[in-house]
Amino acid sequence: LNKDGALIIDVDLQPSYYLMHGTDQYIQGETGMSQNRATPRWVKIFLAVIIALILLVVILHLTGNDFGGHMKHLGLELGISRLWS
Amino acid sequence: MVMTPGLRKLMLALHIIFAVGWLGAVVCFLVLAIVGLNSQDARTVQSVYLSMGIVTRFIIVPLSFAPLITGPILSLGTPWGLFRHYWILAKLLLTIVSTVIMQLHVQPINLLASTAAKATSLPASFHDMQVQMVIASALALVVLVVETALAVYKPRGMTPYGWHKQDEQRAQPYSINE
Numbered sequence: 254l255n256k257d258g259a260l261i262i263d264v265d266l267q268p269s270y271y272l273m274h275g276t277d278q279y280i281q282g283e284t285g286m287s288q289n290r291a292t293p294r295w296v297k298i299f300l301a302v303i304i305a306l307i308l309l310v311v312i313l314h315l316t317g318n319d320f321g322g323h324m325k326h327l328g329l330e331l332g333i334s335r336l337w338s
Numbered sequence: 339m340v341m342t343p344g345l346r347k348l349m350l351a352l353h354i355i356f357a358v359g360w361l362g363a364v365v366c367f368l369v370l371a372i373v374g375l376n377s378q379d380a381r382t383v384q385s386v387y388l389s390m391g392i393v394t395r396f397i398i399v400p401l402s403f404a405p406l407i408t409g410p411i412l413s414l415g416t417p418w419g420l421f422r423h424y425w426i427l428a429k430l431l432l433t434i435v436s437t438v439i440m441q442l443h444v445q446p447i448n449l450l451a452s453t454a455a456k457a458t459s460l461p462a463s464f465h466d467m468q469v470q471m472v473i474a475s476a477l478a479l480v481v482l483v484v485e486t487a488l489a490v491y492k493p494r495g496m497t498p499y500g501w502h503k504q505d506e507q508r509a510q511p512y513s514i515n516e
Contacts, residue, residue: 293495296424303431 341415349412356404357489361482363397368475375468384454390471391451394444402437409433422500425488432488436481443474 341349367390374386409430413420420426446467453460460468496504 290496290498290501293424293493295493296428296495299428 340417346412346415349408349415353405353408353412356401356408357482357485360398360401360405361479361486363393363401364475364478364482367393367398368472368479371468371471371475375472380459383460384458387450387454387460391447394447398440399444402440406433406437419500419503422497422503423492424495424497425491425493427497429485429488432481432485436478439474440478443471447471 370386370390370393374383374390377383377386410420413426418426420430450460450464450467450471453464
């Protein structure tokens with residue numbers, strides 16, 4: 254409580270309070286008994302995007318269309334070192 | 339272990355400084371990479387890639403490791419924890435991936451910088467690598483913006499481990515000193 258008697262919550266130290274009163278109605282009801290423990294949709298979308306990006310990078314590397322990938326760098330560096338030696 | 343409020347504020351300030359500094363350095367890198375790709379002036383191209391080498395070595399590489407240290411300390415030192423909430427796990431994963439990708443690109447950046455220092459103009463065979471610098475830094479910027487958004491919005495979602503720890507805490511008798 255501050256000097257005016259208002260309740261001060263430090264959300265960094267009270268995650269459950271933040272989740273209850275923050276960006277979403279996360280925990281429903283006063284008793285907190287009806288909690289949804291399923292994996293949120295944003296987590297599933299996030300994982301799908303990450304997996305898609307990893308697959309894209311792997312496919313681009315395997316097909317050689319990787320905008321000058323790391324194998325090319327090594328080859329290029331060898332060529333440059335010979336050029337300058 | 340819960341940190342004292344003073345220590346927590348200090349760690350939070352350091353974490354924000356490192357993360358925002360990293361984001362700013364990546365924006366500078368992206369601008370330099372775009373200018374280096376499109377400029378027709380040989381001296382501009384040379385100075386751009388020399389600058390990119392310096393920015394990478396002295397700013398981006400150190401700053402990419404710093405949040406990996408301050409982030410876990412901060413989360414483990416507060417009730418948020420490191421593995422209890424999906425948004426914290428997502429941030430950790432993105433930071434690790436960004437740091438690894440950053441390390442993989444240090445070699446080509448150094449190659450571009452050293453070649454630019456020796457030659458009056460870059461060989462045509464470097465064009466793909468110049469394009470890769472633009473794409474990699476643009477992707478890094480997107481990742482860092484997503485990380486910042488995660489930290490601010492703290493989207494809902496507790497991991498099974500988080501629920502387990504919360505159930506454990508609720509089962510314990512309440513103490514005013516905790």
